[in-house]
Amino acid sequence: MxxxxxxxxxxxxxxxxxxxxxxxxxxxxxxxxxxAPSVVNIEKREIPLVMWAVVEGWLDDHQRMLIAALAKGLDHRTFFEIGTNRGRTTWTVVRNSPEMRAFTLDVPLGDASSATALDLASDDHHFFRPDEATGEAFHDTPEAERITQLWGDSATFDFSPYAGEIDLVYIDGAHTYDYVKADTANALRMLSPTGMIVWDDYGSNPGVYQLVNEVAATLDRPVYHVYGTRMAIYSRQDFVHRLPYDDHASLPTV
Structure with missing residues (x-):
């Protein structure tokens, strides 16, 4: 010692x-x-449907593999991503679910710095890409025909065509409290009766952390944080099986 x-x-x-x-x-x-009293911390082993899942995707961020496994295991058919970036998450989700139809929204580069309706966090500017590079991971792939690239500011975008239709909403856009609040409200309106919302950067970003903790206290079902990821998850389907913590349990990681 x-x-x-x-x-x-x-x-x-x-x-x-x-x-x-x-x-x-x-x-x-x-x-x-x-x-965070309203958010339940769980380990991956407490999500039975992903324990034996086999998925294909980009390995630079293992989190997107878990999202793809959840979508596949819960038989999700529609996916909406707020914050396209390179498009690797959308491609990975669609690649592993042959019936998936995806929509991914990003701000055109020309509007990103000056025309957003709400203030941006300083680090949000690091994720801006030329329009032709946005979604490059799915460009010219077989999966591209099932992916629709949308353009606009998520604070002002018209989400009404998707109301009640989306099985999985992934929130990874601007990280200020006001943007995450607006994105979450729109995600809840889009969500299907058996749908799921995944927030990225929970725990690591103050705006996301504050908003998710507040929303978790108002929802009808639990919000879970998965150890070893940046994810917080709300689902209208049961997908967690809580296990007793004992000496043989795998130790949680951040």
Whole structure:
């Protein structure tokens, strides 16, 4: 024990920036999860339908593989993504569900910095891409015929054609509280009777964290955070089987 602690102390001194970026950041993220009384923390092993799922997709972010597994396991047929970026999540979801029809919304680059209805977070600007690069992951793929690229500001976009029709809504647009609030309200209106909402960047982004915690206290069913992901999930279908935590349980990760 003591040699390990001494090694940790030496490592912190030598690699202070790395320690601050990983250990301190992750410790704060975990602490916030336990400060959210209306959000239930679960492990992947408590989602039976994904435990034996086989999916194909981009490995740069394992989270999108879990989203694809959920969509496949729950037999979702319609997907709406707010925040296209490269389009890797939409492609992965559609690739693994042959009956899936997807819609993905992003702001045209010319409007992104100056014409949004609500304020943007400073880091939101890092995700702007030239229009031709938006959705590049599904361009010229067999899946493209089942994907519709939509353009507009999610705060002012007309979502009414999709009301009650979307099985899975993925919110990964602008990260300010006001934008996440608007996106969540629209997601709830779009949601089908058995639908699901997935919020990205829960725990790691203050605006998303605050809004999801507030909304979770008002919904008719639980909102779950999955350890090891940035995801918070609300579903009108049961998909979680809670397990007792014991000495043999896998330890949760951030």
């Amino acid at each position: 003591l040699p390990t602690l001494r090694g940790v102390a030496r490592g912190i001194v030598r690699r202070r920036d790395e320690f601050r970026h990983h250990v301190a950041r992750d410790a704060w993220t975990v602490a916030k999860r336990f400060a």
